Amino acid sequence: MLVADPGARNLSLAPLSGGAVRDWVRATLGSEAADEFCRACHGATSGNPLLMSELIREVSSERVAPTAEQAARVQALGSHGVSSVVLMRLARLPPGARELARAVAVLGDTANLSLAGALAGLDNEAAAGAAAALLRAEILVGDDRLSFVHPIVRAAVYDNISSIDRSYHHARAARVLSVRRCSPEQIAAQLLQTAPAGAEWVVDALREASVLALSLGDSKVAVTYLTRALAEPPPASRRAELLAELGRAEARTGAPGAVEHLEQAIVLAPDPREAAAAALELAGLLKFAGDSVRAVAVLEQAKERVGDAAPDLSDRLEVELIGCAYISVSARRMLADKVAGLDDCGGAPQTFLERFKLAGMCFDAFAEGKHRDHVIDLATRALAGGDLPTDPVSGGHAFVSAAIGLMFAERYADAERLYTGALEDARKRGSGVSFATAASLRSLVNYRRGRLSDAEADARAALNLAGEVHGSQGFLSAALGTLIYTSLDRGTADSALECLADAFLLEQATDNLPYSHAIHSRACLRVAAGDLHRGLEELLASGRRELEWGAPNPAITPWRSSAALVHARLGNVEEARRLAAEEVVLARAFAAPRCLGVALRAAGLVHDGLAREKLLREAVAVLEDSYGVLELARSLIDLGAAVRLRGAPTEARTLLGRGQELAAACAATALVERARGELRAAGARPRRTALSGVDSLTPSERRVAQMAAEGMINREIAQSLFVTEKTVETHLGNTYAKLKVRSRTELSGALTSAAAA
Numbered sequence: 001m002l003v004a005d006p007g008a009r010n011l012s013l014a015p016l017s018g019g020a021v022r023d024w025v026r027a028t029l030g031s032e033a034a035d036e037f038c039r040a041c042h043g044a045t046s047g048n049p050l051l052m053s054e055l056i057r058e059v060s061s062e063r064v065a066p067t068a069e070q071a072a073r074v075q076a077l078g079s080h081g082v083s084s085v086v087l088m089r090l091a092r093l094p095p096g097a098r099e100l101a102r103a104v105a106v107l108g109d110t111a112n113l114s115l116a117g118a119l120a121g122l123d124n125e126a127a128a129g130a131a132a133a134l135l136r137a138e139i140l141v142g143d144d145r146l147s148f149v150h151p152i153v154r155a156a157v158y159d160n161i162s163s164i165d166r167s168y169h170h171a172r173a174a175r176v177l178s179v180r181r182c183s184p185e186q187i188a189a190q191l192l193q194t195a196p197a198g199a200e201w202v203v204d205a206l207r208e209a210s211v212l213a214l215s216l217g218d219s220k221v222a223v224t225y226l227t228r229a230l231a232e233p234p235p236a237s238r239r240a241e242l243l244a245e246l247g248r249a250e251a252r253t254g255a256p257g258a259v260e261h262l263e264q265a266i267v268l269a270p271d272p273r274e275a276a277a278a279a280l281e282l283a284g285l286l287k288f289a290g291d292s293v294r295a296v297a298v299l300e301q302a303k304e305r306v307g308d309a310a311p312d313l314s315d316r317l318e319v320e321l322i323g324c325a326y327i328s329v330s331a332r333r334m335l336a337d338k339v340a341g342l343d344d345c346g347g348a349p350q351t352f353l354e355r356f357k358l359a360g361m362c363f364d365a366f367a368e369g370k371h372r373d374h375v376i377d378l379a380t381r382a383l384a385g386g387d388l389p390t391d392p393v394s395g396g397h398a399f400v401s402a403a404i405g406l407m408f409a410e411r412y413a414d415a416e417r418l419y420t421g422a423l424e425d426a427r428k429r430g431s432g433v434s435f436a437t438a439a440s441l442r443s444l445v446n447y448r449r450g451r452l453s454d455a456e457a458d459a460r461a462a463l464n465l466a467g468e469v470h471g472s473q474g475f476l477s478a479a480l481g482t483l484i485y486t487s488l489d490r491g492t493a494d495s496a497l498e499c500l501a502d503a504f505l506l507e508q509a510t511d512n513l514p515y516s517h518a519i520h521s522r523a524c525l526r527v528a529a530g531d532l533h534r535g536l537e538e539l540l541a542s543g544r545r546e547l548e549w550g551a552p553n554p555a556i557t558p559w560r561s562s563a564a565l566v567h568a569r570l571g572n573v574e575e576a577r578r579l580a581a582e583e584v585v586l587a588r589a590f591a592a593p594r595c596l597g598v599a600l601r602a603a604g605l606v607h608d609g610l611a612r613e614k615l616l617r618e619a620v621a622v623l624e625d626s627y628g629v630l631e632l633a634r635s636l637i638d639l640g641a642a643v644r645l646r647g648a649p650t651e652a653r654t655l656l657g658r659g660q661e662l663a664a665a666c667a668a669t670a671l672v673e674r675a676r677g678e679l680r681a682a683g684a685r686p687r688r689t690a691l692s693g694v695d696s697l698t699p700s701e702r703r704v705a706q707m708a709a710e711g712m713i714n715r716e717i718a719q720s721l722f723v724t725e726k727t728v729e730t731h732l733g734n735t736y737a738k739l740k741v742r743s744r745t746e747l748s749g750a751l752t753s754a755a756a757a
Contacts, residue, residue, distance in 0.1 A: 015047030033066035040071035083156035217430035219252035240268035284393035290509020292328030323397035358382035362405035369553035440479035450630035457699035481521035491670035561602030594628030633662035709748035
């Protein structure tokens with residue numbers, strides 16, 4: 001045949017351009033055909049002449065007017081017309097052509113000629129002849145790798161196969177791919193289209209594909225493969241194993257079915273070790289979903305079942321059991337004796353259990369307000385070696401507890417590095433729970449460092465997963481708190497944020513220790529809106545809750561100073577001063593400069609005259625030696641206002657000017673405006689700076705723009721941030737408009753110029 005002749009050369013005609021399609025439409029349907037209708041025709045046919053001719057015929061037959069309003073009907077009309085033509089052409093082709101076309105339709109993107117021929121039951125010569133006929137009929141394109149001229153054509157061929165035959169063809173395709181040692185995901189893609197038949201080789205193939213998907217961080221695909229494997233079904237002896245694997249994969253994605261499947265795996269597991277492994281996974285998921293009491297029961301039952309047969313496994317169960325006390329108020333009460341029994345191994349820990357004990361002691365030390373140097377020592381030794389798991393539902397609680405200790409002890413650079421590493425690990429593993437946890441906690445680090453844009457971007461990234469990722473609730477309170485604090489400082493807090501906070505507090509588990517952050521932040525939101533009494537009530541409630549579980553340290557939430565400022569506004573001066581003084585004492589004992597600076601500022605503001613100025617000056621001096629740039633800006637502005645009232649405008653302008661400069665660097669717009677007002681009152685003429693260029697971008701837009709400028713494509717950005725590609729496209733579109741650029745190259749230049757400035 002001609003196509004098999006070595007001297008023959010295939011010539012492929014280019015598809016019709018958009019202009020050519022427009023001319024064709026107007027020549028046949030009328031010169032008034034709308035541009036939108038013409039563009040729809042080009043989009044539906046990709047400029048293929050066969051498809052265009054059938055589309056025009058259908059449009060004419062149905063008497064569809066070529067208007068903008070009718071453009072949406074184009075795709076459906078084209079599909080209907082093409083289907084009948086394709087099937088008629090196939091019927092007229094030589095033997096083997098229809099079988100080869102069906103094979104290509106079943107195989108999809110994997111359809112090379114040899115593979116498709118084998119599936120169609122054709123030898124090489126017959127396959128080549130059938131391919132030539134399909135190419136001439138404008139049904140297929142390509143040479144060795146075959147594909148349909150348009151998705152509509154593939155749909156026509158594929159839809160003409162009965163559902164029973166489709167399952168048979170896909171099963172045969174999987175077998176052919178397996179014999180040829182094709183990739184596990186290619187084989188699994190075919191098996192997903194087959195009907196369950198109890199074949200163990202199908203279970204094996206799908207499980208192999210799930211292992212590969214998990215190694216590549218695609219947990220959702222792994223869940224799909226394992227769900228289908230269980231439907232096959234597997235032999236009874238393997239069901240517990242597959243249920244456990246499915247539960248683990250679902251736990252990474254945050255799918256709610258993980259709990260049920262892991263519970264079933266525990267019940268069905270014939271071996272106590274296998275049951276204990278599933279129990280560890282289930283307990284991690286439960287405690288971070290707000291059900292630590294149930295997690296305690298699961299772990300205790302697993303420990304009893306394992307007994308002394310597996311000391312290493314018993315230690316892991318003990319770690320997870322005690323870990324429940326560091327996420328739950330109720331579990332902490334239940335495990336009080338175990339927490340009290342934690343001891344320092346002295347020096348470098350040798351086992352995971354010893355490292356976990358140090359992490360737990362670190363957590364207790366900062367909660368109780370012991371000196372920050374002690375907290376840092378415990379955290380540093382617990383984290384030494386850098387090989388602790390970071391996923392909180394997969395043994396990562398030691399990492400989380402120690403990193404939190406470093407954050408509250410104001411080792412912000414170390415904490416940020418750890419959380420950034422955890423985020424990278426979450427992206428690689430496809431763990432939505434781990435991503436939400438690390439993003440929530442890094443948002444708090446960024447806020448305390450005065451990086452409001454980064455803080456807000458992290459907080460929103462975490463909160464966006466709240467409704468999708470089961471088990472992420474443990475630390476989302478930190479993300480909500482950060483979002484509220486940044487919104488107040490940026491002057492963007494509104495009624496929508498109040499609704500978000502109210503809904504969050506109703507839906508989240510109140511037993512989680514970080515829940516106090518949510519209560520405190522919503523109280524601050526109420527106070528800012530002028531609801532002083534309800535705000536004060538919630539501030540005191542958050543304080544009672546902290547004290548209830550043994551955490552008097554104001555570094556966690558400065559509820560005393562926040563309540564003191566509200567008391568002062570309500571005229572309760574004595575109570576205001578008492579609370580403020582109490583916080584100063586506790587902060588001095590902890591010795592973290594930002595924490596002490598916050599307390600000193602509040603103590604100054606609830607006093608008058610020289611006492612106010614003295615305390616504010618001490619706050620500024622302390623904060624100068626901290627990473628709390630935003631709090632330094634706040635204290636400088638408060639001190640400048642106090643100095644102005646004393647009648648020293650020159651010094652006031654100096655203090656206020658520096659405070660305004662630092663607030664602007666933090667993107668704290670509301671604080672900048674306050675400083676501007678004080679500067680005017682002190683006799684200065686500060687200029688108002690409108691946001692433009694890079695400064696006009698939202699935190700999320702800026703983050704997406706930076707990733708795009710670094711060369712990441714939209715799909716990679718979406719996967720990294722656990723958002724949809726549509727969200728990325730929207731952010732980039734807004735960014736291009738604000739920066740007046742049209743490409744990623746220009747975007748990179750705009751961001752680089754802004755950074756240099």
